[in-house]
Amino acid sequence: MAAHASVIDVPWSLSAKFVGSFAYMTVKDRLPTILTKVIDTIHRNKNKFFEEHGEEGVQAEKRTISLLSKLRNELQTDKPILELEDGMADTDLWNQYLQKQQELLDKQEAPSWFKSPWLYVECYMYRRIQESLHLNPPVSDFDVFKEAKTQSYFESQQAIKAICTHLHGLLEGVEGLPDSQLQGHFLQLLQVSLWGNRCDLSISAGKENAQKCSPIDSLEELKHFILVDDSSMVWSTLMNSNMSGEKPQVRVDFILDNAGFELVTDLVLADFLVSSGLAREICFHGKSIPWFVSDTTRKDFDWTIKQTLATNHRWVSWCGARWQKYMKDGVWSFHSHLFWTLPHEFCDMAADAPDLHNFLQQSHLILFKGDLNYRKLTSDRAWDHTVPFQKALRGFEPAPLCSLRTLKANVQVGLPPGRGEDLTAQEPDWMTGGRFAVVQFFCPSNEQQNPRRK
Numbered sequence: 374m375a376a377h378a379s380v381i382d383v384p385w386s387l388s389a390k391f392v393g394s395f396a397y398m399t400v401k402d403r404l405p406t407i408l409t410k411v412i413d414t415i416h417r418n419k420n421k422f423f424e425e426h427g428e429e430g431v432q433a434e435k436r437t438i439s440l441l442s443k444l445r446n447e448l449q450t451d452k453p454i455l456e457l458e459d460g461m462a463d464t465d466l467w468n469q470y471l472q473k474q475q476e477l478l479d480k481q482e483a484p485s486w487f488k489s490p491w492l493y494v495e496c497y498m499y500r501r502i503q504e505s506l507h508l509n510p511p512v513s514d515f516d517v518f519k520e521a522k523t524q525s526y527f528e529s530q531q532a533i534k535a536i537c538t539h540l541h542g543l544l545e546g547v548e549g550l551p552d553s554q555l556q557g558h559f560l561q562l563l564q565v566s567l568w569g570n571r572c573d574l575s576i577s578a579g580k581e582n583a584q585k586c587s588p589i590d591s592l593e594e595l596k597h598f599i600l601v602d603d604s605s606m607v608w609s610t611l612m613n614s615n616m617s618g619e620k621p622q623v624r625v626d627f628i629l630d631n632a633g634f635e636l637v638t639d640l641v642l643a644d645f646l647v648s649s650g651l652a653r654e655i656c657f658h659g660k661s662i663p664w665f666v667s668d669t670t671r672k673d674f675d676w677t678i679k680q681t682l683a684t685n686h687r688w689v690s691w692c693g694a695r696w697q698k699y700m701k702d703g704v705w706s707f708h709s710h711l712f713w714t715l716p717h718e719f720c721d722m723a724a725d726a727p728d729l730h731n732f733l734q735q736s737h738l739i740l741f742k743g744d745l746n747y748r749k750l751t752s753d754r755a756w757d758h759t760v761p762f763q764k765a766l767r768g769f770e771p772a773p774l775c776s777l778r779t780l781k782a783n784v785q786v787g788l789p790p791g792r793g794e795d796l797t798a799q800e801p802d803w804m805t806g807g808r809f810a811v812v813q814f815f816c817p818s819n820e821q822q823n824p825r826r827k
């Protein structure tokens with residue numbers, strides 16, 4: 374549903390208040406389904422809690438389920454959004470955000486599940502799940518999505534073996550390769566990482582969504598589904614960064630999305646960047662709490678490297694050993710700033726998380742994986758499809774950045790005139806079905822860039 378952004382400078386936020394919209398269907402159907410699964414998962418783990426914590430664990434399980442059932446009821450009956458009460462590091466920030474949402478409305482109305490911006494209420498639901506656990510030690514550290522993430526990893530074993538074997542083959546001959554061949558390999562792995570983003574458990578409401586076949590074999594037939602392909606600009610950015618200064622220390626940042634197969638594709642791409650000399654340093658950014666079902670936390674990241682290392686497959690465990698060493702040597706690092714699990718649009722980052730914004734300004738290239746990052750990059754608003762990506766970023770320009778995203782929410786900018794309408798006529802669910810993708814790039818002008826990157 375493209376809106377006419379020309380009428381006002383910034384269009385409205387997507388919201389469940391538009392009955393029949395994808396946001397509406399998500400809040401009405403998908404979010405309660407996810408909550409029900411969360412409740413089931415906690416209930417199924419009752420014996421585990423008893424074994425670990427005795428009767429106290431069982432009581433905590435009961436209280437958590439009661440809070441989650443209350444949450445589901447609030448959602449389904451469009452109750453006002455409540456303040457958080459768990460006293461965590463970000464609790465005040467959430468409550469201030471609620472205050473801001475209240476100020477946008479007149480006094481008669483309170484922010485609520487079906488009236489407030491979809492981005493806000495969807496993030497809020499995951500934060501409330503976390504609150505239900507936080508308030509109930511000893512189960513407060515339980516990751517309700519861990520089982521689903523682990524299952525998705527194991528169900529993608531064939532594809533993981535194929536991609537790790539492929540990386541080994543590439544790296545054997547990588548030294549002294551002419552740039553043109555290096556570019557070919559890079560673009561291929563960038564696409565593997567792009568399509569890895571289809572394996573998203575929040576969109577399938579926790580149902581199995583794994584990669585079963587070799588990801589390399591399907592790249593050619595998938596090309597047709599990439600609506601915006603700026604990958605050659607991503608390549609040029611890396612090449613230019615490597616040619617600037619005497620000893621360029623090129624840093625690439627991955628703003629991660631999902632654990633499971635997608636994370637492995639990101640690690641493979643990151644390994645290639647380092648091994649080929651295109652980058653010297655990789656910073657991975659993940660979530661500090663379980664998020665949108667399958668998003669990567671520090672525990673998921675460490676678990677994945679450990680699993681690959683322990684796998685009974687030569688090239689998968691070969692990769693695992695390399696990745697463990699990169700982490701140990703500080704070539705790779707993992708960061709989980711609280712900002713990534715706030716509801717804020719990224720254009721708020723400079724004001725609301727200046728430390729993170731400054732950190733990202735040191736990067737030569739930021740890869741934003743997945744749909745939620747795209748929604749936050751573009752403020753999750755009803756932009757016209759032809760609005761330039763830069764305009765939708767609304768001043769968020771810390772460094773050259775690229776969104777690698779399969780489309781699962783109805784916001785898409787930067788398309789040529791008529792393209793959105795054609796797609797809507799051919800495939801009405803083109804923005805939400807996960808079949809289409811973008812590699813969408815933006816580079817701030819030199820004057821705005823940090824001296825390190827010049």
Ligand SMILES: [Mg+2]
Pocket residue numbers: 573574575630631665667668743745
């Ligand atoms: Mg995700």
